[in-house]
Amino acid sequence: MTRWRAAVAAGATACVLVAGFVCRELARVGVHQGYAPAQPIAFSHKLHAGDSHVPCLYCHFGARTSRHAGIPPSAVCMNCHGLLQKQSEDIEKLKELVAERRPIAWIKVHNLPDFVYFNHSQHLLAAIDCQSCHGHVERMTRVEQQSPLTMGWCIDCHRMRGGDPNAPAANLDCGKCHY
Ligand code: HEC
Ligand code: HEC
Ligand code: HEC
Ligand code: HEC
Ligand code: HEC
The missing domain is CATH 1.20.5 (Single alpha-helices involved in coiled-coils or other helix-helix interfaces)
Incomplete structure (x- = not known):
């Protein structure tokens, strides 16, 4: 007992x-530095943004005007893959999903907690390039979270005014990032 x-x-x-x-x-x-999940379709940034020089904003056009950079809908993929001859298992998967009108279930890599406000367009306006925060995505066959995404990381860059000593001081007010 x-x-x-x-x-x-x-x-x-x-x-x-x-x-x-x-x-x-x-x-x-x-706060998962190094996180690089496998995706339902093996989409390679190295092949598209690197070797083929497709601009980041061609697919992530949301970053220009809104909070989210966004993931492009399959229609954007089909702009090219509707015409390209090349077939592979993953391109077949893409075409099947499009034919069945099913969205691709991409797995999110970066994920800030809900109590933080982050806006891509504010950073594009300040001329901070994607690589300052995401690393050299155009060299990645699978996207990896390169920055820690901690509060200290945000604040460090804001203190340094995005690296430009003549720029206006970026904001350190709690209320700008936390409502
Ligand atoms: C041809 C379209 C296309 C281009 C061009 C492209 N991307 Fe992407 N991007 C995607 C797709 C699709 C995903 C979702 C799948 C994945 O994570 O690989 C994605 C995911 C990402 C993610 C991870 C999103 C998350 O879940 O956190 C980042 C960061 C990113 N892209 C940055 C970039 C940068 C920076 C460039 C330019 C150097 C770029 N992308 C160019 C289509 C594109
Ligand atoms: C100042 C840092 C910073 C810059 C510059 C930046 N990002 Fe991001 N990005 C982030 C953070 C932080 C997240 C996570 C946002 C969240 O979880 O709400 C993110 C998320 C993303 C995502 C996932 C989908 C979304 O919108 O949340 C994509 C795709 C992405 N970024 C692409 C880009 C591209 C392309 C550029 C350049 C045009 C860029 N980012 C510039 C910090 C940045
Ligand atoms: C601007 C044109 C363009 C767009 C947009 C585009 N691709 Fe591609 N993609 C290409 C080219 C070019 C290749 C290389 C074909 C070759 O090797 O002949 C390719 C190759 C591929 C491959 C095959 C890689 C391998 O195994 O050989 C996959 C999978 C793929 N793309 C998925 C996507 C997805 C998913 C999207 C949308 C998020 C997308 N592509 C958007 C041009 C594009
Ligand atoms: C530039 C943006 C930014 C500013 C300014 C900022 N924070 Fe944060 N804060 C974040 C981010 C991003 C996180 C989530 C990541 C983390 O926990 O490190 C966070 C997390 C937190 C947390 C949760 C910590 C934990 O361990 O869970 C608290 C509490 C907090 N912030 C308080 C504050 C206070 C108080 C101020 C003002 C003195 C402030 N923040 C200013 C971006 C910011
Ligand atoms: C690589 C540098 C860099 C990083 C990293 C960075 N920022 Fe910024 N951020 C800037 C610059 C530069 C500005 C524009 C200066 C300004 O308008 O105050 C800015 C502006 C902002 C603004 C608008 C402030 C205002 O006054 O309206 C917010 C909110 C913000 N950032 C949140 C964040 C959060 C949250 C993170 C982390 C998840 C982050 N930033 C990471 C450089 C950065």
């Missing part, structure tokens, strides 16, 4: 430890 109780107690302790670990990991949402 006591042995049985000890086993339950040990199990419970293990559960608490595991739950603690899971909670810590969940709390780290958005």
Whole structure:
């Protein structure tokens, strides 16, 4: 009986430890430097943005005017793949989804917590290039989160005025990033 109780107690302790670990990991949402999940279609930035020189904003046009850079709809892919001869397993997958009018379930790489306000267009206006925050995406066959996305990371660059000493000081007010 006591042995049985000890086993339950040990199990419970293990559960608490595991739950603690899971909670810590969940709390780290958005702070996953190095995160590079496999995608439903093996889309390569190296091939498209690197070798083929397709501009970032051709696909991520949202970044110009809005908070989100956005992921392009499949119609943008078909601008080229509707015409290109080249076929591969992943291009077949793309065409099948388009024919069935099903969206591609891309997995999000970068993920700030909901209590942070971040806006791409404000940074484009300040002439900060994509690479300052995302690294050399045009060399990646699979996108990886290169920056820590912590508050310290945001603040460090704001303190340095985006690297331009003559620029107006970027904002350090809590209320600009937290409502
Ligand atoms: C031909 C279209 C296309 C071009 C050009 C392109 N991208 Fe993308 N981008 C995508 C697609 C599709 C995804 C989603 C799949 C993935 O993560 O690989 C994506 C994902 C991303 C992500 C990760 C998004 C997330 O989930 O957090 C970043 C960052 C990114 N792109 C930056 C860039 C940058 C910087 C450039 C230019 C150097 C660029 N992209 C050029 C189509 C494109
Ligand atoms: C000042 C830093 C910074 C710059 C500059 C920047 N990004 Fe981002 N990007 C982020 C952060 C932070 C996120 C995560 C946003 C979130 O989770 O709400 C993100 C998310 C994304 C995503 C995921 C979808 C979305 O809109 O949330 C894509 C795609 C992306 N960026 C592409 C780009 C491209 C392309 C450029 C250049 C035109 C660019 N980014 C410039 C910091 C930046
Ligand atoms: C501006 C034109 C253009 C756009 C837009 C475009 N692609 Fe491509 N894509 C290409 C070219 C060029 C190749 C290389 C074809 C070759 O090797 O002959 C390619 C190759 C590919 C490949 C095959 C890689 C391999 O295994 O050989 C996949 C998968 C792919 N694209 C997916 C996409 C997806 C998904 C989108 C939309 C998010 C997209 N492409 C948008 C031009 C484009
Ligand atoms: C330039 C943008 C920015 C400014 C300014 C900013 N924060 Fe943050 N803050 C963030 C980001 C991004 C996160 C989420 C990532 C993290 O936890 O490091 C965050 C997270 C936090 C958290 C949660 C920390 C945790 O460990 O979960 C608190 C609390 C916080 N900020 C308070 C403040 C206060 C107080 C100020 C003003 C003195 C401030 N922030 C100014 C961007 C900012
Ligand atoms: C690589 C440099 C850099 C990084 C990293 C960066 N920012 Fe910025 N940010 C700037 C610059 C430069 C400006 C424009 C200066 C200005 O208008 O105050 C700006 C402007 C802003 C503004 C508008 C401020 C205003 O006064 O309206 C917000 C909000 C903001 N950033 C949030 C963030 C958050 C949140 C993060 C981190 C997730 C972040 N930034 C990371 C450089 C950066």
